[in-house]
Amino acid sequence: MPQIKAEDVSFSYGTKDVLSSVSLSIDGPSFVAFLGANGSGKSTFVRLIDGLLPLKRGEITVNGMSLKDGKKLYDIRKEIGFVFQDPDSQFVSPLLADDVAFGPENYGFDEKERDDSVSRSLSLTGLETYKNRLIETLSGGEKERAQLAGVIALSPSILIFDEAFAMLDGDGEEKLMTLISHFRENRIIIMITHDVLSALWADRVVLFSGGRIVKDGKPREILCDADYLMQIGIKPTLPSVIASKMRDMGVETGCVVTRDELEVLLWN
Numbered sequence: 001m002p003q004i005k006a007e008d009v010s011f012s013y014g015t016k017d018v019l020s021s022v023s024l025s026i027d028g029p030s031f032v033a034f035l036g037a038n039g040s041g042k043s044t045f046v047r048l049i050d051g052l053l054p055l056k057r058g059e060i061t062v063n064g065m066s067l068k069d070g071k072k073l074y075d076i077r078k079e080i081g082f083v084f085q086d087p088d089s090q091f092v093s094p095l096l097a098d099d100v101a102f103g104p105e106n107y108g109f110d111e112k113e114r115d116d117s118v119s120r121s122l123s124l125t126g127l128e129t130y131k132n133r134l135i136e137t138l139s140g141g142e143k144e145r146a147q148l149a150g151v152i153a154l155s156p157s158i159l160i161f162d163e164a165f166a167m168l169d170g171d172g173e174e175k176l177m178t179l180i181s182h183f184r185e186n187r188i189i190i191m192i193t194h195d196v197l198s199a200l201w202a203d204r205v206v207l208f209s210g211g212r213i214v215k216d217g218k219p220r221e222i223l224c225d226a227d228y229l230m231q232i233g234i235k236p237t238l239p240s241v242i243a244s245k246m247r248d249m250g251v252e253t254g255c256v257v258t259r260d261e262l263e264v265l266l267w268n
Contacts, residue, residue, distance in 0.1 A: 001028050002063060002079070002157040002188040004049060009058030011044055018044045020211045022058070031181070031189045033199035033219070036208030037233030042192050045208070046160050049190075050080050063157065078107065081151035085163040087143040090150070096138070097122070097131040100150045107154060121149040125179065144176050158188045177201050196223050196237050200257060209233070224255040 065072040093099040207215040209232040226236035239262035
């Protein structure tokens, strides 16, 4: 069962404190959104989880393995698939099938294991008919799926998406989110975002501000409070702002985050 545990984690870039005494536990498969404004510490935290930054203060374990144990770093990284914001920065081969095969080859898969992994990953991401395409000919959404195919070819138990949807339009983001949701059954999925609507897809939202976790709970327990989100530098949805103004006028609105929810409220 995938598991991440962090206890009293702090981190500084030089003299600038970025994380202060962060503790968090994710036990078992789940889809978790790390939500926060730029500079809140969320991206630094996941880079510590993956060993991309050195852990000096506090403790982090991934599937029971400590980040402080240098001998375990290779095994920890095999458990984590990292999807970055710009897919072009992650491709290593011009041909899609070769790019997806890069990870399995470097982890010592034999030829059959490699080919099976590539076929499975392309099928899961809906790119099986694209295997011989040049990556440069793919659309933005197809590149995002191609990047994901390369990551899941190693069957990681943890998937981390670092602002991976910032370059997509609304339709492209929804398609990719739907695809990612199919992988949540037996994995931990962490999505780093500053977008409230993206965070609605998650099972759990961890809210970062000033290098600390300030809230942790169900999405609608956190995302409906437009006033608080604005206080910590996160742009709430317009429907939630309108609902907040209505509550100030004495109107009972309940939780409103999306346009559809606002329409229902106004009709009622």
